Amino acid sequence: MQSELKVKFNARDEFVLPLEHVPQMDSHAARQWLDGEFTRMECEPIRGSGKVLNADKVVRVAQAAGPSGFANADWAQSFASAARAALAKDVIVIDAENTAISF
Template sequence: MQHHVIVSFGKDKEFDFKLTGGMPADEARKWFDHEFTVLECDVATPTGKILAVDRILSVAKYAGETAFREGGGWAESFAKCTGSILGRELIRVDVEHYSIGY
């Protein structure tokens, strides 16, 4: 499956990833679990349960725009794992507004 992942930090601060293929969703979840811990992400949820979209948004937020601007393997792994977990062709990760759109 092809994935088009856009990570936005606001106007004129968008990072575009067009990927083919993917990885098993459980590997992608493990990658996000690891990054969530390494980046010391903190998400306040009313239920105490952290959903996949919360992990994706938090990892993007805590890693910051610089991690995406520098490109490289980390940013591509983020996009690939996002596509694998959400399973959509087009995904927009809007860090500024803390939302994910399809």
């Protein structure tokens, strides 16, 4: 079964991280990691209500990190591990340019 995280920023910048070799993170640790990065990167909620879903955090953190963030292999691996655990999905596609996520 395919297990990967794909992040597309534009036609040139796309990152594919196979999840088979990413360390497992429990869901609580994943939410804490995403919360920390969301705050550190000063991300803004997607929804006007201010409610931030796990999927929203994953998209916003990916957008804030940009291609340079994903070029850092250690950070990218932590992001992939947190996204996988927080969303409980084995295939995640983030379209950072259009603020979208699919599974």
